[in-house]
Amino acid sequence: xxxxxxxxxxxxxxxxxxxxxxxVLAYPLTTVHKKDLLNFVIDxxxxxxxxxxxIGEPINNNEKLSPIEIEIQGFIxxxxxxxxxxxxxxIDESFTSKMAVRVMIDAGAKKKQRQKxxxxxxxxxxxxxxxxxKMLEL
Numbered sequence: 001x002x003x004x005x006x007x008x009x010x011x012x013x014x015x016x017x018x019x020x021x022x023x024v025l026a027y028p029l030t031t032v033h034k035k036d037l038l039n040f041v042i043d044x045x046x047x048x049x050x051x052x053x054x055i056g057e058p059i060n061n062n063e064k065l066s067p068i069e070i071e072i073q074g075f076i077x078x079x080x081x082x083x084x085x086x087x088x089x090x091i092d093e094s095f096t097s098k099m100a101v102r103v104m105i106d107a108g109a110k111k112k113q114r115q116k117x118x119x120x121x122x123x124x125x126x127x128x129x130x131x132x133x134k135m136l137e138l
Contacts, residue, residue, distance in 0.1 A: 002051035005044065006129035008093060008121050009056060009072050010034065015121030016041075017129045018050075023136075026129035028122035038075065042082050053079065053086055054132045056093030056124070091132050096124040103127070 001023055008015035014037050016029040032040045044050065055076065060066050065073075076088055100123035113119055 002049040004052040004054060004129060004132065005029075005041070005050050006054040006125045006132065007037070007041070007056065008096060008125040008128055009037075009068065009075065010121055011068060013118060013121050015118075015123070015125035016044075017122060017125035018048075019129060019133065023133065026126045026133060028119075028126045031118040031121045038078055038082075041079065045083055045086055051086060052089060053083075054089045054091055054129055056096065056128045057090040059092050059094050089132065091128055091135070093124070093128055096127045099127050100124045 001021060003021060004019045004023060006017045006026065008017075012034060013031050014034055015031050017026050018029045019026055041053065045053070055072060057072075058066055058069055060069070079086070079088060097120055100120045103123055109119075
C-alpha cells in the first residue's frame with residue numbers, strides 16, 4: 001500500500017511527516033527549508049511509494065486569503081504539474097503547533113527540545129497526517 005505524506009507549510013520551514021506502509025500511524029520525518037520543499041517532495045514521492053500528499057490549511061476568520069495560503073496554492077499548482085498521479089488533499093491545521101508542544105511535554109522532552117521550531121514543525125505535520133488518517137476511518 002502506498003504511503004501518505006503530509007506537509008505543515010510555514011513561512012521559513014516546512015514540517016514533513018509520513019505514514020507507515022499500512023497507513024495506520026503518522027511519523028514525523030524531517031523539516032525542510034521552504035525554498036527546498038518542492039524538490040524534496042518530488043524526490044521523496046518518486047523514490048518512495050507515495051500516492052497522497054496532505055497539506056495543512058490555515059483557516060482564516062475572514063474571507064481573504066492569507067499571504068501564506070497564496071504561497072501554498074502556488075506550491076500546490078507546481079506539485080500538480082510535477083506529480084500528476086499523486087492526490088493532494090487539504091486539511092485544517094488549526095492549533096497543530098500548540099498540540100505539537102503538548103505532545104513533546106507529554107513525551108517528556110526537555111525544554112530545549114521543545115523550543116526547537118524544527119521539532120514543532122515536523123510534529124505538527126504528523127498531527128495533520130494523523131487527523132487525516134482518522135477522517136479516512138469514518
